Amino acid sequence: MKYVDEFRDGSLARLIADRIRREAPADRRYNLMEFCGGHTHAISRYGVADLLPASVDMIHGPGCPVCVLPIGRIDNAIALAKEQGVILCTYADTMRVPASNGVSLSRAKAQGADIRMVYSAADALRIAQETAAREVVFFAIGFETTTPPTAVVIREADRLGLGNFSVFCNHVVTPAAMSAILEPPPQVRDGGSVWIDGFVGPAHVSCVIGSRPYEYFARTYQRPIVIAGFEPLDVMQAVLMLVRQLNEGRHEVENEYARAVTREGNLTAQQLVAEVFELRSSFEWRGLGEVPDSALAIRQRFARFDAERRYGIVYRPVPDNRVCECGAILRGARKPVECKVFGTVCTPENPLGSCMVSSEGACAAYYTYGRFRLKAAAPAAV
């Protein structure tokens, strides 16, 4: 497949791996966080870790939209479908995330709630147009990648004067979360933290916001960031670039994903988002707790499409399951296998925490692609 296979080429991978091995000496540690779940997925799916030397440790970040969504927000969405009787349109990833009382969107659907999986925000808008007699709510989640399409449908609903469509907005922003990783809010500091030397920066998010927003971060926290595409060779090249920056004592924003990302990003998308959304003063993230200026709300001008206003949604924080380590895993403070319930009580079929649900979640990636490594030395389970 053109423009894809080139970025999965085994001989090129060996070449980059050799360079990383030469330049990252065994007596030094390189703790590198890939912020995005897309990178976590690529590393696991293509076996990138097998090609990296032991001195490079990839730490998985919170950039999995489904994983960071707190339970209370999913409870709100379920209540919309069950109590308000709306047609709730959602991306498929969110369906199986455990909410309060053992319910999930998937279970609520089986119990009779009208919850529909959509592939895009535009599908939700179409359902609203075709079902004029019913209220339709789009459960909007995601980072800067999915925000512009949500802005588009809100503007379109406004243009069409749709009276039965609204958006339950849970869009979050990346730079604030990266700061929260290095400077965790007080309430989560006790849960442990990890030293991070550098970041593999987001791919698709950066297409929208550009590389400029990370410059302040690199300067302030003195950490190198290399923006990388989601293909395995992108990740490996970014690791090499980070190793070189660290070896040379630099902390700059570099762009490995130059085929898609510019310094300024997609200005049209940014303007669209600015027109429809404004920053929330604070938003709860699973794992990071309340993070200031880290999420978006719908502007007053589009208030009638805001499900939170329309249905008077009240957010109630719900603590994670006590034994679930999703919070620490999302901060990179723990590895999935260090969680007591990983692979025993918590599996993709019966997830306890969100990181085991989404294919971008670190636990799901470990379980689905990497379980054989953990069992290699252990006796067989009977």
Next chain:
Amino acid sequence: MSQTKGIYGRRLDFRQGRIEMAHGAGGRAMAQLIDELFVAAFDNEWLRLLNDQARFAVRAGRMVMATDSHVVSPLFFPGGDIGSLSVHGTVNDVAMSGARPLYLAASFILEEGFPLADLKRIVESMAAAARTAEVAVVTGDTKVVERGKGDGVFITTTGVGVVPEGVEISAERAQPGDAVILSGTIGDHGVAIMSFRENLSFETSIRSDTASLHGLVAAMVQKVPGIHCLRDPTRGGLATTLNEFARQSRVGIRIAERAIPVQPEVSAACEFLGLDPLYVANEGKLVAICTAQDAPALLEAMRAHPLGRDAAVIGVVTEDPHQFVQMQTSLGGSRMVDWLTGEQLPRIC
């Protein structure tokens, strides 16, 4: 069928007509549907007797029996329809024992209001698929459910066949050291169906690979009667079939990503839909496991058959108490190929 005209008055209107509750009620309307559609299309000596069962001589040897329900949506898709699929699905299940399929039974659950024109198209497609597979549809059943209680048409087929002496194909027979052979490209059926889903339509030249594999199996069994395992990787795709083999035989399997044939269009579609071709359904492919010594001969026999042209050795059976399926990625790393979690594509067959 001209003799039926007098009994029913006007013939069924296959252009404008629709299924009514009476077509499943056991009365004259049902008899007319059976006569003018099913018996006419499947025409054979057993069906013509209009009994509630078919009586046929049992051959010497061992019989094989399999059943399969079909609920695919949409009913018509590039490369096939629910009719041909319902024949191929069961014929292949019978054939995967090494058997020659002989007879089919077909049950239809029809929804009130379903266009007779569509039903006729489906039944004629079934009849054509059965002729190609050299099986006779010898008995059947028709039920009608109220509008809104079904989704057009559901078809269940049951097949019987005869397996030659000396052939002992079963999923628990894989041994460490055995070769794993795949008959061709994966993911074609699933992607063809996805491209036609109303909420997801996209343009692709991919057609479903739906086909009866009995001919390919016959050629394989003739060349290598000692094949250990055969299975068609339908729902859940290649990954699921390999995990089933590993569990049933209590072995591990190690495959090479590079060796697995995937059409570029299927790769591309999977790429933008976020699917892994290893988990996408096939309806005209099989996976075979045989000894390493038998592998070259089996591969040659498969490649000589039109449905096995792209056959390839994709991996090897290993000793593994954890029964893991592992894959060497084209990048050079390793990963597991786990059981499918949840549902990837609903109503694919």
